[in-house]
Amino acid sequence: MTAPKQRPVLPFPSKDTAVEPASEGMDLVARSQAGDVQAFEAIYRQHAGRLYTLACRMAGSPEDGEDLLQEIFLQAYRKLGSFKGDSTLGTWLYRLALNHCLDYVRSRHAKMSKLTDTLDTEVSHQPTARRDTPIARLDLERALERLPDGCREAFVLHDVEGFDHKEVGQLLGIAEGTSKSQVFKARAKLRALLR
Amino acid sequence: MHPDDLVINDYADDRLAPAERADVERHLAGCAACRALVDDVREIRRVAGSLDGREPPVRVWTRIERAIQLEAAARAADGGARGVQLKLAAARLTSSRSIWIGLAAAAVLVLATAVGLRLLPRAARPGGTTSPPAAAMSSDAAQIEAELRQAEAHYEKAIQGLEQIANAEKGALDPQTAATLQKNLSVIDQAISESRAALRAEPTSEPAQQSLIDSFKTKMGLLQDTVALINDMRRGNEAGAARIVSGLKPKG
Numbered sequence: 001m002t003a004p005k006q007r008p009v010l011p012f013p014s015k016d017t018a019v020e021p022a023s024e025g026m027d028l029v030a031r032s033q034a035g036d037v038q039a040f041e042a043i044y045r046q047h048a049g050r051l052y053t054l055a056c057r058m059a060g061s062p063e064d065g066e067d068l069l070q071e072i073f074l075q076a077y078r079k080l081g082s083f084k085g086d087s088t089l090g091t092w093l094y095r096l097a098l099n100h101c102l103d104y105v106r107s108r109h110a111k112m113s114k115l116t117d118t119l120d121t122e123v124s125h126q127p128t129a130r131r132d133t134p135i136a137r138l139d140l141e142r143a144l145e146r147l148p149d150g151c152r153e154a155f156v157l158h159d160v161e162g163f164d165h166k167e168v169g170q171l172l173g174i175a176e177g178t179s180k181s182q183v184f185k186a187r188a189k190l191r192a193l194l195r
Numbered sequence: 196m197h198p199d200d201l202v203i204n205d206y207a208d209d210r211l212a213p214a215e216r217a218d219v220e221r222h223l224a225g226c227a228a229c230r231a232l233v234d235d236v237r238e239i240r241r242v243a244g245s246l247d248g249r250e251p252p253v254r255v256w257t258r259i260e261r262a263i264q265l266e267a268a269a270r271a272a273d274g275g276a277r278g279v280q281l282k283l284a285a286a287r288l289t290s291s292r293s294i295w296i297g298l299a300a301a302a303v304l305v306l307a308t309a310v311g312l313r314l315l316p317r318a319a320r321p322g323g324t325t326s327p328p329a330a331a332m333s334s335d336a337a338q339i340e341a342e343l344r345q346a347e348a349h350y351e352k353a354i355q356g357l358e359q360i361a362n363a364e365k366g367a368l369d370p371q372t373a374a375t376l377q378k379n380l381s382v383i384d385q386a387i388s389e390s391r392a393a394l395r396a397e398p399t400s401e402p403a404q405q406s407l408i409d410s411f412k413t414k415m416g417l418l419q420d421t422v423a424l425i426n427d428m429r430r431g432n433e434a435g436a437a438r439i440v441s442g443l444k445p446k447g
Binding site: 035037040041044045048049050052053056062063065066069070073074077078134135136137140141155159160162180181183184187188190191194 | 200201204205232235236238239240242243244245246247248249250251252255256258259260262263264266267412
């Protein structure tokens with residue numbers, strides 16, 4: 001029997017510059033732990049948008065993102081006692097959410113690896129003509145949902161969330177070089193999809 | 196010869212050492228295709244870093260709140276601290292919870308099936324340029340049909356459970372809301388019937404398969420909202436009930 005794989009300490013994306021005092025949320029956390037559901041709702045209202053966005057992009061669909069968000073906040077509620085204020089509440093929730101999303105995509109990879117391997121060969125990486133118009137954000141969001149598992153998560157973590165390749169490798173349990181090639185593959189596919 | 200894609204991407208990300216960077220720049224000076232690739236990669240990265248956030252649907256908080264209350268009630272019942280009345284209430288809530296857990300399990304299975312339905316046809320037609328062998332197509336079609344039947348069974352089971360709750364408790368709803376819900380359910384049932392008819396005529400039709408799954412999902416979502424609304428009205432949670440009612444626009 002092999003020992004369970006040790007989960008690395010999750011970094012926080014370097015591009016996230018939100019200024020939030022470490023004591024932020026301690027009062028809401030304490031009230032939530034005492035059974036005040038309105039206090040927990042206040043935490044939810046403050047952080048749900050950011051975590052829902054992350055979950056939708058990591059999972060590749062709003063429906064899956066909705067399920068993940070529900071599970072993330074239920075898990076957060078159960079684990080509130082472990083929040084000691086060492087980081088901001090937002091950082092603590094983000095790490096918890098990211099862990100949950102990563103567990104979800106890993107479990108889905110195990111089921112879908114055969115299919116995504118096939119899809120991975122679909123897009124040519126050959127240079128083509130330049131786009132005439134700037135990329136619309138909404139178009140990129142839609143195209144993200146069409147990326148195969150694997151390269152989508154690496155792209156979201158690197159290009160959207162701002163992790164570097166070493167961090168993406170740690171998070172996804174892959175080599176740094178694999179993270180690079182997955183991100184580049186995702187960009188090539190997005191480029192083709194956005195033409 | 197074009198530089199390797201990894202090198203081009205590293206260049207676009209400003210990750211190359213000066214000597215390598217100079218090599219790439221010499222190539223770019225004479226290669227419009229690679230310049231276009233660098234520009235596009237940088238544009239994709241720029242837009243990806245500035246994507247808008249999303250707001251979750253109202254029903255997510257309603258479900259979380261209910262699950263928290265159910266857990267608290269179940270804990271209280273286990274400890275036996277609040278007397279017979281609370282134990283009875285908790286038992287009723289716990290019984291609802293087991294239904295929700297069952298639904299969650301069904302939803303996961305359905306999700307896996309729906310993902311399979313979405314991916315299989317794409318995998319069977321790489322690039323749309325070549326035709327896969329007939330035997331492979333037939334095998335894929337049989338697998339999709341089997342998955343569809345499995346998904347249908349899960350949805351029907353989940354919907355049946357929700358309908359039982361909603362029908363038993365619908366007296367808690369005001370007549371206008373109940374009428375809107377009933378009308379919406381009728382429209383969805385009609386869509387389910389039409390999708391089934393289309394599938395009988397053409398069992399491998401991907402749009403008909405997707406339409407049937409989408410209709411099941413819509414019906415399940417509406418019934419979940421109905422049960423959440425009944426719970427909120429019973430608890431006197433007017434704000435929660437109002438949020439759910441505001442999402443119940445008449446269909447059809």
